[in-house]
Amino acid sequence: MLRTDEAVKYLKNKGYRITPQRVAVLKALEGNTDHPSAEEIFKIVLKTHPNISIATIYNVLELLEEEGLINAVARVNGMKRFDPNTKVHPHFICRKCHKVYDIPIDREKLVDCFKEIPPEGFITESVKITFEGTCKNCNRN
Amino acid sequence: MLRTDEAVKYLKNKGYRITPQRVAVLKALEGNTDHPSAEEIFKIVLKTHPNISIATIYNVLELLEEEGLINAVARVNGMKRFDPNTKVHPHFICRKCHKVYDIPIDREKLVDCFKEIPPEGFITESVKITFEGTCKNCNRN
DNA sequence: CTGTCTGCAAACCATTTGCAATCGT
DNA sequence: ACGATTGCAAATGGTTTGCAGACAG
Numbered sequence: 001m002l003r004t005d006e007a008v009k010y011l012k013n014k015g016y017r018i019t020p021q022r023v024a025v026l027k028a029l030e031g032n033t034d035h036p037s038a039e040e041i042f043k044i045v046l047k048t049h050p051n052i053s054i055a056t057i058y059n060v061l062e063l064l065e066e067e068g069l070i071n072a073v074a075r076v077n078g079m080k081r082f083d084p085n086t087k088v089h090p091h092f093i094c095r096k097c098h099k100v101y102d103i104p105i106d107r108e109k110l111v112d113c114f115k116e117i118p119p120e121g122f123i124t125e126s127v128k129i130t131f132e133g134t135c136k137n138c139n140r141n
Numbered sequence: 142m143l144r145t146d147e148a149v150k151y152l153k154n155k156g157y158r159i160t161p162q163r164v165a166v167l168k169a170l171e172g173n174t175d176h177p178s179a180e181e182i183f184k185i186v187l188k189t190h191p192n193i194s195i196a197t198i199y200n201v202l203e204l205l206e207e208e209g210l211i212n213a214v215a216r217v218n219g220m221k222r223f224d225p226n227t228k229v230h231p232h233f234i235c236r237k238c239h240k241v242y243d244i245p246i247d248r249e250k251l252v253d254c255f256k257e258i259p260p261e262g263f264i265t266e267s268v269k270i271t272f273e274g275t276c277k278n279c280n281r282n
Numbered sequence: 283c284t285g286t287c288t289g290c291a292a293a294c295c296a297t298t299t300g301c302a303a304t305c306g307t
Numbered sequence: 308a309c310g311a312t313t314g315c316a317a318a319t320g321g322t323t324t325g326c327a328g329a330c331a332g
Contacts, residue, residue, distance in 0.1 A: 017306050017311060038296080053314040058297065075216060078296060078322090092259045095266070103259050113254035118233045118244050121277030125236070128271040136262030158286060158331050179322080194289040199322065219297090219321060 002084035004030045007069050014067070024049050025060040029070060029084040035091070035100035037079040074100055074130060088127050094135035101135065143225035145171045148210050155208070165190050166201040170211060170225040176232070176241035178220040215241055215271060229268050235276035242276065 004026040008018055016022075028036075028044040036044070042057045061082060064070045073083040073091055076098050083091075083102075088110070090103040118124060145167040149159055157163075169177075169185040177185070183198045202223060205211045214224040214232055217239050224232075224243075229251070231244040259265060 019306070019312065021313070051314075054296095055298080055315075056313055059312080062298095080296085090258065092263055092265075101259075101263075105258060109254055113250055117231065117246060118242075118272050118274075119277070121280055122233055122242075122272070123274045123280055124233075124272045125274040126272070128269065128273070130269040130271075131259050131263070131265045131267070132269070133259075133264045133266040136260070139262055139264055160287065160331070162288070192289075196290075196323080197288055200287080203323095221321085 002026070002030055002069055002086070007064075010069070011063075011067065016063070021045075021049060021052055021056050022060050022063075024052070025057065025064070026069075029064075029082065032084055033102060035073060035081040035083050037076075037081055039079065041082070071126070073128065076100065088129075090129035090131060092131040092133070092135065094138055095132060096134050096138040099135060099137075103131065143167070143171055143210055143227070148205075151210070152204075152208065157204070162186075162190060162193055162197050163201050163204075165193070166198065166205070167210075170205075170223065173225055174243060176214060176222040176224050178217075178222055180220065182223070212267070214269065217241065229270075231270035231272060233272040233274070233276065235279055236273060237275050237279040240276060240278075244272065 004023065007026050008023065011022070012018055024045045025041060028041050034040070038054070038057050038061055041061070042052070042054050045052050045057065061070070065072055065082075068086060069084075071083050071086050072080045074081045074093055076093055081100050085102070090105055092101040092103055093099075094101070114127070145164065148167050149164065152163070153159055165186045166182060169182050175181070179195070179198050179202055182202070183193070183195050186193050186198065202211070206213055206223075209227060210225075212224050212227050213221045215222045215234055217234055222241050226243070231246055233242040233244055234240075235242070255268070
């Protein structure tokens, strides 16, 4: 799970400059379970940094993703959605309200299920498990 | 697995018109394990239908996906990739060569692994399991 | 015939890029 | 200081859309 102070330390250590914009994006993501889009992160950060540019948001998100501090976990309505929780876990995308939910899962079972795949010679860098349908809330109506 | 004749029957039965363009897209996808993009399907169909428009390709693909005859299984380099095999099965996306591989998997194990998720009240319409990394071929070089 | 589909070209829109000015180190 | 990073505005590019004409049923 992303923590701003640890991420800052990590980035500094890698030689990256610690700009207010980068810290602001990290803070917007810390503890955020909404799987926000770049636009949503932009809106959050605008509150404290009224001059920030959307291009900077994209820059920072790209950096954080490359450094493995966050993941792009889905694409909903054409927009990438980001998750500060980089542990492998399934997501559920609601086709009606476009919310992205984390799905709790028995980690042992998951590891067991996937341990012999993909085939030899393939090197896996990330795994995505995504359910799509209609969520509890939307099904009630 | 998609079969052109069955798909045609299905679409006709639903009241859709059977146009040469629709049949051509179906034929381009039948038995295709390359997970082609819209552009790639366009190129295939152009050989037999030199006047077809890319917009028509997108139209037909949208229709086939809505009708559950094909799936959009991934987005690689910004491009949707399509699979005529609509059975749930994992994919491996190579970050170097951008090939999309089908991954064989023990179906029973998969069902067992996923049977109690997602949580009650959520209605699942599709499941995607995607590995990303570098493929056997690219790792050799 | 009639209303669905197609082909064309323009529009869309999330994301990327080029570049001069800014600011972290 | 110096070079990495930002903000702005324009470009990119896969996909979508509007519409007149074509064609399947």
